[in-house]
Amino acid sequence: MLKTIPFLILFSIVLSLSDADAQRRTTYESLLQRSEQPSTYIDEALIPISDSTSAALVFFRLDYDFLPFLRTDSDMETPSEETEYYSPVRMGIEFFEGNVSESGRQNRTAVSVFRDFWSDTVWVNSFEETTSRFDHVEGLMWHEMKEGKYHYELQLGRGDSNRDLPSRRRNLNVPAKAETEKGSIILASSTTADEESFTGTLMNYGNNVLYGQDYELLIRFPSSADVTDGSYTLQILKRLPGNEDRTEEDPVFEFSVTADNMFHAVFESATPGKEGPVGFTLKKTESENGFAYAAISVPNSEFENAAYRVQLVADGQDEPLAQRDISSRWIDMPVSLYNLDVAIDQLSYIADESTIQSLNTGSTAEREQKFREFWEQRDPTPDTEFNELMTEYYSRIDYAYRNFSSMQTPGYETDQGRAYILLGPPDNIERRLPTDSPAREIWTYPNRTLIFEATSGFGDFKLISES
Template identity: 25%
Template sequence: MKKYILLVIVLFSIPIAAQKKHKSIFIETHQFPDSTKALVYVSYKIPYNQILFVKQDGKFEGGFNFSIEAFKNGNVITREFSNKIVYANNYEKTISEKDFANGLLTLKLETGQYNLVPEIILKNTNLSSKLKPIPITIDTDSVHSILKPIVVSNQSADSSEIIKYKLVNMDGFIPFSKKNYGLIMPVRKELNNIHVVITQNTVEIVDTVLNKPIMNNCEIVDDGENIIIDNGKKFLNYKCFYLNNFSYKLKEGKFKVTLESGDEKENYVMQVYWLDKPFSLFNIEFAVKLLNVIGKEKAAGEIFSLSKEQYYKALVEFWNNNFPTKGFAFNDAMFEFYKRADYAIKNFAAIGKKNGAKTDRGKIYLIYGVPDEIKRKYSEMNNIEEIWLYNKLNKIFVFSDKSGLGNFVLIGKK
């Protein structure tokens, strides 16, 4: 029966947006060197909730100035900037963490060590912010024939049916999810193929040879909405190979990409990062204890019998064993459960019960998710009844708060 109850998490999942505050502004750099200089692409991605919007003529308008100063030996060598105007059709979009403004700047730099200093100035305000400097090294004396892979979202076609390869544009990470992400691998034009090996924690994920490039003169461009890799007009002496259908196998953490062609070989360490990871998973002991709330005391005890370093791995194994993912590293049930926990902690806490996930409403929410309908009844004695209806499951839960302080207690169910 307990297994059936847990299964509700998967079968009747309704997404709930817990209020997360992960990394908000993303910047990544990519170098295309030649014998004298390197063309450095600096792409950025800013969520709408970091932009100040003003309502005008029925829609919302915001914008910003994004600039990069390149410092060498303490001196500014060059500066580039771009102005972006962003529109939103409704207020909800202006506070969205999932809608982004993308942009791109290009720098031409000679051999040397640089600090790239980004700065954002918001339109409609006088606010400006200098972000963390990005150290880069340019070495045109020993030009690499195989460049670091670029993370792109799965290829898509626009209305003209032209294939576009969009940069994920999140600091070079592959987002941890079930979505399909790929790698673009720029190589010198004289190389005819490339052998790709991807490993993670000694496990081989990919071992393949790519013989056909997707484009013979690739460059990074801003198409107005996204940053894409295109068959460019700039002659950069690099062509691009493309690899996909592998990212779903990758777990959180680092992985190694080995690229080889003829006598040329490069090893790159990259990372899978859970961008919208539920907050409750950042405190691993707390996350394990939440299993007790749904009747999994034995599983929680087994995890706590291990060393602390093994807690997280064991917790992931618990979810994978109970809800197999059919080859995917990302577990939807685990994500949904802890996303619900975040919501319950915030919304069902009461006086004397700071952890809303352990309240009666929190426990029901963890197991069944969002009710199809919530009804409230009020009496003259400050008694409040809250009735949760799950129509698909044919279940009803009745909670009562006799104090008027939010301490709802389960008093009936059917």
């Protein structure tokens, strides 16, 4: 029986939005390879300055495991004596007139209107930090743009390489105030405000928010909205798996926007991220001189790990005034939870064959619901969104794969792997190396002892005794 470990881990599952056939071709090993890919994020925001100009903010985040690190030299000036590795990072940006065509063909004769350059050096104290997906470097560049159509390209330089990697070119349309029929939504990890200004720290995970962590929304109203007399509601709807355009009918979160959440402001400044997180500051102004905003806190820690649509709606209108699609990002999510089929198949250690067959019938949405219900029935903390038991179970599968795999057998199918998945880490492991017999490992638990014997010289062990 699976032993519950009493510490808080996040609950739920990110499902691939591909079709069912593609999901069924997925293996644990392919998910592992995908989950280990380094992450990079690029995002942008347009914040009005005047009726005809806006601040175009382009910001990015690079995980440490994406960066090539170099060893420090003895004569190098470092932040501390413990510093062992460093990685120079540079990012250039160039804005061009006009949009890139829908076909993706780039106009190499496009007129350049602005260039900027950002650079920093990452210093770490250990090799483990160089492979971290939880640590990152981030930056921001911005420019005041007149109304019009533009596109931009980023150039990334890493380590001591002289070759910069170009990003794909992205379109950026800067509207005049009278043309802003749609509002915009900016994701922030935190905000502060007083009578004179509003400051936001950008989430900086693209269209992702961190699963289990609350966040802030800064919503700019379209110029056509009558904010002094209208009634507005923020809605967050769950997007259905398998179809990005479909959402559940009932919002998972609704918030009535009132004067207490609203203010008028214009862009004032941005922080590049070299000495802290990237962010921006708005200067509050009188109503007739500024642009209307609403700042709203989202209790994301209460939501499932899923895809959502955030929208601002006016009472009596069907078309949203502002809309943005986002997804949860669970950075250390167990590998199996990246795919529903794999997650269900891995239940074979604690569920019988008929249960697994039942979970595997129906549409993707139906199978997901049954999978959730399976774990909800075993949730040690049903009053919270987190399911410690489910996450511990799949984390043990990952541990078994990393520590007990051989050339022939994945770790979760070995005797030691199965024992670890069902019983967790032993209180004590003793390895014995007899002179004339194979090596043995003795795992001691409070109520049982397992003895494993080596079957080869490559770490393969089989269970030979249980007492």
